Amino acid sequence: MRTNNKTALVTGGGSGLGEASSLRLAEEGAHVFVTDISGDSAERVVQTIRKSGGSATALPHDVTQESDWQRVHDTIAGACVSLDILVNNAGVVFSGNIEETSLSDWRAVNSVNSEGVFLGMKSCLDLMSKPGGSIINISSIEGIIGDPNLIAYNASKGAVRLMTKSAALHCTQAGYGVRVNSIHPGFIETPMVAAGIAAMGDAAEEFHQNIIAAIPMGHLGQAIDIANAVLFLASDESRYMTGSEMVVDGGYTAR
Numbered sequence: 001m002r003t004n005n006k007t008a009l010v011t012g013g014g015s016g017l018g019e020a021s022s023l024r025l026a027e028e029g030a031h032v033f034v035t036d037i038s039g040d041s042a043e044r045v046v047q048t049i050r051k052s053g054g055s056a057t058a059l060p061h062d063v064t065q066e067s068d069w070q071r072v073h074d075t076i077a078g079a080c081v082s083l084d085i086l087v088n089n090a091g092v093v094f095s096g097n098i099e100e101t102s103l104s105d106w107r108a109v110n111s112v113n114s115e116g117v118f119l120g121m122k123s124c125l126d127l128m129s130k131p132g133g134s135i136i137n138i139s140s141i142e143g144i145i146g147d148p149n150l151i152a153y154n155a156s157k158g159a160v161r162l163m164t165k166s167a168a169l170h171c172t173q174a175g176y177g178v179r180v181n182s183i184h185p186g187f188i189e190t191p192m193v194a195a196g197i198a199a200m201g202d203a204a205e206e207f208h209q210n211i212i213a214a215i216p217m218g219h220l221g222q223a224i225d226i227a228n229a230v231l232f233l234a235s236d237e238s239r240y241m242t243g244s245e246m247v248v249d250g251g252y253t254a255r
């Protein structure tokens, strides 16, 4: 029970990587606040956790709204002494190069992926266990390397990578004993990736095969591969890690 007696908040916990991370943290003993812009999705994940004997609470939550963060913060503060684990996972993807991406598309992506993580850390820092808290920000390999068709997504995930380091340094300087790290998944089979590939229509199969060919391990990852990384960073096993970037990509960025 690697997260026994710990309390966690996972944003975007109603699907994909957030769902798998919520289930894994609960399986290892954490009480998980599963939040999502889709309250029904969060509720479904909470029911799954409870059926397996775990403990969880669902909350509807749009990470772009400061008022939503305040409500989630106050709910958690009213229910427990402190928050041990914050997983800023909610995210959206948008394909487009510099010429075809509009300012409103740019803002829509960055408001969820970048501002959502900023607001999450800012809103919850006072709740985090001091010492012992762990903040885990889900970036991407697209926060490390560029893609011509992902300008807004690249920018948002690069921002997550560096705001993680800034917050990590602040927390050490302040003597909080709160660790802040980022995870950089490669191509993982989730509804986000499936929808992105399907949207390519006739080009989908070729794109899928090209991705597989570019992954040294020869296959896409599974959500559990990221959930296990989240679990490690959430647990005290990673107690000497802060400001670091954990890449989980089947070797994609090793070339």
Ligand SMILES: NC(=O)c1ccc[n+]([C@@H]2O[C@H](COP(=O)([O-])OP(=O)(O)OC[C@H]3O[C@@H](n4cnc5c(N)ncnc54)[C@H](O)[C@@H]3O)[C@@H](O)[C@H]2O)c1
Binding pocket: 011, 012, 013, 014, 015, 016, 017, 018, 035, 036, 037, 038, 041, 061, 062, 063, 064, 089, 090, 091, 092, 093, 112, 138, 139, 140, 141, 184, 185, 186, 187, 188, 189, 190, 191, 192, 193
């Ligand atoms: N799947 C991958 O290959 C991959 C790779 C690298 C990074 N990521 C990142 O991992 C995270 C999870 O992605 P996923 O693949 O599980 O996607 P997903 O689409 O399956 O799940 C994302 C969840 O976030 C929620 N969400 C969207 N906007 C929100 C908002 N404004 N407020 C709260 N919740 C919101 C959605 O309702 C959904 O439940 C994202 O940050 C994504 O960028 C995914």
